[in-house]
Amino acid sequence: MIKISPNTRISELVKTNSASIEAIASLSKPLEKLKNPLLRKLLAARVNIAEAAKIGGCSLSDFKRVLEPLGFSLAIESPEEDTDTNATNLLPDWCVNNPVVKMDVRQGIAEGNDPLKEILTSYRQLQEGQVLCIINNFIPSPLISLLEKKGAQSFTHTIDQEEYHSYFLKKGINSKLQKETPSLSMMNLEEFEFLLDSYLPDDTVRLDVRELPMPQPMERILETLSTLEEGQALYVRHQRVPLHLLEALQTDNFAVHLCVKEEVDVRLFIHHI
Numbered sequence: 001m002i003k004i005s006p007n008t009r010i011s012e013l014v015k016t017n018s019a020s021i022e023a024i025a026s027l028s029k030p031l032e033k034l035k036n037p038l039l040r041k042l043l044a045a046r047v048n049i050a051e052a053a054k055i056g057g058c059s060l061s062d063f064k065r066v067l068e069p070l071g072f073s074l075a076i077e078s079p080e081e082d083t084d085t086n087a088t089n090l091l092p093d094w095c096v097n098n099p100v101v102k103m104d105v106r107q108g109i110a111e112g113n114d115p116l117k118e119i120l121t122s123y124r125q126l127q128e129g130q131v132l133c134i135i136n137n138f139i140p141s142p143l144i145s146l147l148e149k150k151g152a153q154s155f156t157h158t159i160d161q162e163e164y165h166s167y168f169l170k171k172g173i174n175s176k177l178q179k180e181t182p183s184l185s186m187m188n189l190e191e192f193e194f195l196l197d198s199y200l201p202d203d204t205v206r207l208d209v210r211e212l213p214m215p216q217p218m219e220r221i222l223e224t225l226s227t228l229e230e231g232q233a234l235y236v237r238h239q240r241v242p243l244h245l246l247e248a249l250q251t252d253n254f255a256v257h258l259c260v261k262e263e264v265d266v267r268l269f270i271h272h273i
Contacts, residue, residue, distance in 0.1 A: 001073035006050035023066040028056035036223040051158040104135040142244035192259035233271035
């Protein structure tokens, strides 16, 4: 049996035994997102078993039950640990021992505002060794990816299904090299429509996410991208430039063509490179 703990990342389980995807997804509907390859790539490396249990509204005993037949031995040290997966001892030492600046972005997002610029400004203003804590109602995986590329060390603490605390430790400027930016081209409307017309109607999947509340637009786009067949492309109508999505796609071999017709009329054409 392979020994694991509540702190074991979901990505480690998947790497060891891919059948763990279906096993975990069977526990609750929120955890079914792990079956989507793109969403799994974003979430699995960030979430441990304890956090996944909170997201799914289930217990560590539930995870133990479905993972043991796959060869995993989940150690639950006490009944309290099974019911309280948010104990402070799950936080890394640097989350507790360093100065923390907290920013709650839930209200701004509910009002339709994108807090990315404010978050990046706050992170730049940190001194080395300080921590930025973003309080959100979902795990901001693209933000995590973006700040890690800027050298931050990150950890997300799940409070409950509606509250997540993402910690970012500002390290030295040379602690981590930045990776390449996504393949992105900006187009005017004429260029964009010419590109759109170059694809046959059956090879273009259309998606309108303008009326969806955050974070559903990004989730719907990633879910749809995972279903594209060879030679197909995705045409998206959006109400803003999806910065988080562009960051998420930068390592997935996608080309993104972007046309901002108006402030609330943004169009994307996405296909495999």
